[in-house]
Amino acid sequence: MNFAEIVRFALRGIGTNKLRSALTMLGILIGVAAVILLVAVGNGSAQAVASRIEALGTNTLTVMSTSRGDGGLTVRVADALDDPMLAPDVKSVSPVVSTSATLTYEGAEHEVASFVGTTATWFAAANFPVASGAAFTADDEAQARRVLVIGQTVAEEMFSGVDPVGRQVTVGGALFTIAGVLGEKSATGFGDANDTVVAPISAVRQVLAGYGPLSSILVEADDAAKVDTVQSQIATVLNQRVPAGSDGSATYRIQNASQLLETQTETADTFTTLLGAVAAISLLVGGIGITNIMLVTVTERTREIGIRKALGAPRRVILTQFLIEATLLSVIGGGLGVAAAMIGSRFSIVGVQPVIVPSSVVLALGVSVVIGLFFGGLPAARAARLRPIDAFRYE
Amino acid sequence: MRPVLDVRELTKVYGRGDTEVRALDGVTLSVDAGEYVAVMGSSGSGKSTLMNILGCLDVPTTGRYLLNGVDVRELSDEQLALARNRLIGFVFQSFNLIPRTSAVANVELPLAYSGMKAAERHRRAMSALDLVGLADRAEHEPNQLSGGQQQRVAVARALVTEPALLLADEPTGNLDSHATEEVLAVLDDLNATGRTIVLITHEEEVGARADRLVKLFDGRISSDAPQRPTGRHAAVVAR
Numbered sequence: 001m002n003f004a005e006i007v008r009f010a011l012r013g014i015g016t017n018k019l020r021s022a023l024t025m026l027g028i029l030i031g032v033a034a035v036i037l038l039v040a041v042g043n044g045s046a047q048a049v050a051s052r053i054e055a056l057g058t059n060t061l062t063v064m065s066t067s068r069g070d071g072g073l074t075v076r077v078a079d080a081l082d083d084p085m086l087a088p089d090v091k092s093v094s095p096v097v098s099t100s101a102t103l104t105y106e107g108a109e110h111e112v113a114s115f116v117g118t119t120a121t122w123f124a125a126a127n128f129p130v131a132s133g134a135a136f137t138a139d140d141e142a143q144a145r146r147v148l149v150i151g152q153t154v155a156e157e158m159f160s161g162v163d164p165v166g167r168q169v170t171v172g173g174a175l176f177t178i179a180g181v182l183g184e185k186s187a188t189g190f191g192d193a194n195d196t197v198v199a200p201i202s203a204v205r206q207v208l209a210g211y212g213p214l215s216s217i218l219v220e221a222d223d224a225a226k227v228d229t230v231q232s233q234i235a236t237v238l239n240q241r242v243p244a245g246s247d248g249s250a251t252y253r254i255q256n257a258s259q260l261l262e263t264q265t266e267t268a269d270t271f272t273t274l275l276g277a278v279a280a281i282s283l284l285v286g287g288i289g290i291t292n293i294m295l296v297t298v299t300e301r302t303r304e305i306g307i308r309k310a311l312g313a314p315r316r317v318i319l320t321q322f323l324i325e326a327t328l329l330s331v332i333g334g335g336l337g338v339a340a341a342m343i344g345s346r347f348s349i350v351g352v353q354p355v356i357v358p359s360s361v362v363l364a365l366g367v368s369v370v371i372g373l374f375f376g377g378l379p380a381a382r383a384a385r386l387r388p389i390d391a392f393r394y395e
Numbered sequence: 396m397r398p399v400l401d402v403r404e405l406t407k408v409y410g411r412g413d414t415e416v417r418a419l420d421g422v423t424l425s426v427d428a429g430e431y432v433a434v435m436g437s438s439g440s441g442k443s444t445l446m447n448i449l450g451c452l453d454v455p456t457t458g459r460y461l462l463n464g465v466d467v468r469e470l471s472d473e474q475l476a477l478a479r480n481r482l483i484g485f486v487f488q489s490f491n492l493i494p495r496t497s498a499v500a501n502v503e504l505p506l507a508y509s510g511m512k513a514a515e516r517h518r519r520a521m522s523a524l525d526l527v528g529l530a531d532r533a534e535h536e537p538n539q540l541s542g543g544q545q546q547r548v549a550v551a552r553a554l555v556t557e558p559a560l561l562l563a564d565e566p567t568g569n570l571d572s573h574a575t576e577e578v579l580a581v582l583d584d585l586n587a588t589g590r591t592i593v594l595i596t597h598e599e600e601v602g603a604r605a606d607r608l609v610k611l612f613d614g615r616i617s618s619d620a621p622q623r624p625t626g627r628h629a630a631v632v633a634r
Contacts, residue, residue, distance in 0.1 A: 002510070304493055307492075307493060310479060310485050311479065311480065312476050312505055312508045313476060314477075317508065387454070392491075
């Protein structure tokens with residue numbers, strides 16, 4: 001009795017109850033596909049977050065005040081950071097005043113989520129280039145000219161079908177001229193980055209924000225590798241310039257894009273593990289399905305096993321036949337599951353483009369095959385050991 | 396001549412203590428090649444137990460069983476499978492065909508387990524089916540065949556390996572009189588060509604077809620005598 005013959009018997013065994021075999025395979029298919037796909041979604045979202053944070057610019061540092069009320073960060077502090085002696089690796093320093101404001105143009109109003117007052121260096125540091133028109137210049141800033149650069153969302157909301165460059169809008173009772181429109185920027189997960197307006201800091205303080213402390217200072221390093229050096233350099237300057245809090249601790253915080261990236265990656269990894277665990281449960285359920293079906297199949301066919309033994313089938317052949325049946329069910333189900341996951345990963349799922357992790361494919365397929373072999377083999381081994389007469393009596 | 400089948404002081408005990416049942420209580424029987432033996436007895440007389448032991452499906456509690464001169468107790472599981480495959484053809488009361496499998500595939504099964512090539516297997520299975528008059532039903536599945544036809548397929552399956560011994564356990568128990576006649580006629584023909592047949596029945600007219608009648612009562616042989624077979628079909632009687 002050669003192996004090919006036993007495989008044929010096994011195939012016939014699977015074929016005799018097509019619906020049940022198909023449902024068993026479906027269980028494994030869903031389990032395997034879920035594991036691969038959910039891990040891929042987790043992985044994809046992690047990569048998406050990473051690329052967005054990289055788009056923010058990994059060579060920038062944001063200095064923020066942690067003390068409430070006055071004091072803290074001032075324009076003088078910002079000027080002090082631009083010091084070639086104490087902080088030689090700083091490329092630019094952009095003080096930022098953030099406020100919210102309502103723009104009015106010919107009766108149309110738009111509440112801007114983020115109204116930023118800053119210097120001309122901000123555009124390069126924030127990695128936010130101007131798409132049409134022009135950014136304001138250092139001279140505009142020095143003269144406190146009332147010019148604006150608006151984000152894509154603002155342009156679409158207020159000037160659909162009209163070129164906004166050169167138009168005048170009213171902000172806080174003052175007229176501002178639109179100098180340019182910012183390029184499209186992908187969402188960072190903290191609201192719409194395109195719902196923003198940028199103006200010279202001098203003009204913003206005059207008209208809207210007043211001469212209080214800065215919201216933050218954006219510091220650009222010479223390159224991404226020097227971010228850590230720059231961080232310690234500006235920390236030295238800030239420790240001299242920014243008064244400590246009542247308990248002696250620093251009243252500022254330096255936020256670093258690569259730190260942000262690390263935190264986000266960790267979060268995404270946790271997310272992936274969680275998704276994978278949920279999917280693993282569904283794979284386990286699929287495995288229990290195979291176990292159940294093999295138990296039922298073997299029990300139901302104990303009589304058939306008795307007949308086969310009475311006709312002279314050796315134990316080995318019986319065992320091999322059922323093992324192959326179970327393995328085929330799990331391998332075919334698992335293979336189809338991989339195929340389904342591959343197809344599924346071509347589409348974006350809840351806004352995330354899944355990226356398949358090869359090890360999850362191997363793991364999911366391996367687990368399903370092992371489940372099939374083990375739980376299919378166990379009842380088969382028991383049945384193959386029965387004496388034919390006991391197999392006949394078994395009902 | 397060495398007997399095909401030789402059992403000595405066979406006992407089979409089921410259960411233990413108060414529930415102990417002695418299904419066989421010292422059976423000694425010897426069957427020579429070419430004999431047609433009918434074993435009769437009421438239900439509970441131990442005839443099915445005897446048949447299962449003779450067919451190597453069950454093992455006796457005590458006693459010896461020589462099949463073609465070989466003590467089956469000394470055979471390993473693998474060798475027992477071989478013995479069942481090569482030496483014994485078994486016909487069951489409930490046919491025991493593999494469901495959803497064509498008649499010819501059922502008949503081929505013992506040959507497949509003996510490792511024969513597919514083409515040769517098919518040829519032999521077809522000639523066995525021809526012998527029982529079912530060559531035209533080869534591709535039918537068991538549930539498409541009548542009871543008599545199913546039992547004839549089972550007979551074909553039992554004789555396809557040309558076994559030394561054909562064991563039939565109430566082969567006509569589930570059949571009507573017409574189908575009974577069909578199956579018995581096949582057995583008569585087989586015996587006429589020299590096959591050794593041991594048949595179990597509780598029907599007088601079936602037992603009457605054999606050359607030798609063994610009666611079992613409460614696990615013991617109560618009579619064992621040769622007889623003139625009656626009721627065999629015309630072709631054999633004419634011989």
